[in-house]
Amino acid sequence: MARRRKIEVNLPVIVLKEGNQFIAYTPALDVSTCGHTLAQAHKRFNEAIKLFLEECIRMGTLEEVLLDSGWTRRSGKNFVPPQVIQNTLQPIHLKVA
DSSP states (O other): OOOOOOOOOOOOOEEEEETTEEEEEETTTTEEEEESSHHHHHHHHHHHHHHHHHHHHHHTOHHHHHHHTTOEEOSTTOEEOOOOOOOOOOOOOOOOO
C-alpha cells in the first residue's frame, strides 16, 4: 500500500473583478476560476487547484507540469512555485490615428 504524502504550498493568487464576477488566477500553474463573490471565487479556486493537482498525480505528470511551469525543486521531492516579484499597474501610452 502506497504511503500518502501531504502537499502544502503557498500559491500566488491574483484576484480581478470583471463586471459582477471575481476572477482568481495563479500564474504559478496558469489556472483560474471565478465566482459571484470574493469568497466564492476563493472556494472555487481551491477546488480547481486540488482537482488540477490530483489529475496531474493520477496521470503521473505532476513533476513535468511543475517544472514546465517554472517551479524549482528543493531537497527531496519538495517543489517551490515561481515567485511573483512585482504586481503593479504599468501605464501605456499610444498614439491613435
